[in-house]
Amino acid sequence: MKLFAALLTITCLHFGPAITACPAIGSPEKILLVQVDEIGLIKIGRDTLGSDQLARYIQERLFKSYMGTGQMHDRIKLEKTDAQVPALVMEVIIHEIKEGQRRALSELCVQKYIKSFEELDNRKKDKIRKQFPVLFQQTYF
Numbered sequence: 001m002k003l004f005a006a007l008l009t010i011t012c013l014h015f016g017p018a019i020t021a022c023p024a025i026g027s028p029e030k031i032l033l034v035q036v037d038e039i040g041l042i043k044i045g046r047d048t049l050g051s052d053q054l055a056r057y058i059q060e061r062l063f064k065s066y067m068g069t070g071q072m073h074d075r076i077k078l079e080k081t082d083a084q085v086p087a088l089v090m091e092v093i094i095h096e097i098k099e100g101q102r103r104a105l106s107e108l109c110v111q112k113y114i115k116s117f118e119e120l121d122n123r124k125k126d127k128i129r130k131q132f133p134v135l136f137q138q139t140y141f
Contacts, residue, residue: 032073038082040089051092058100063107078140105135
């Protein structure tokens, strides 16, 4: 067990920029990094897409990670790759991210409870908020 803890610490120190949180026990924080360049092209990992595809992409990434592991990303981080990204472009990107979150939430609720989020009782809503905070995230920087 001590060897595992030492290896985990070394890994966290080595990959620090890629892993935001590195608790001694448990898994690192899983971040969906959305990078935007000055002309509005979006890179997520190895994928490049336009803002018109972003809501669908976010929905699919969040929901597919849930279907595969029962968990989702912990949060979404939005990053400019160039200081010259116009504010209007960033507004569109943020709107599309929120739309993707909303769609993923709808899909999750229908799969789990056969109801929309609004139709769920408060206890189930609180459980979803606690288990999947990425679906309710409001700030991305």
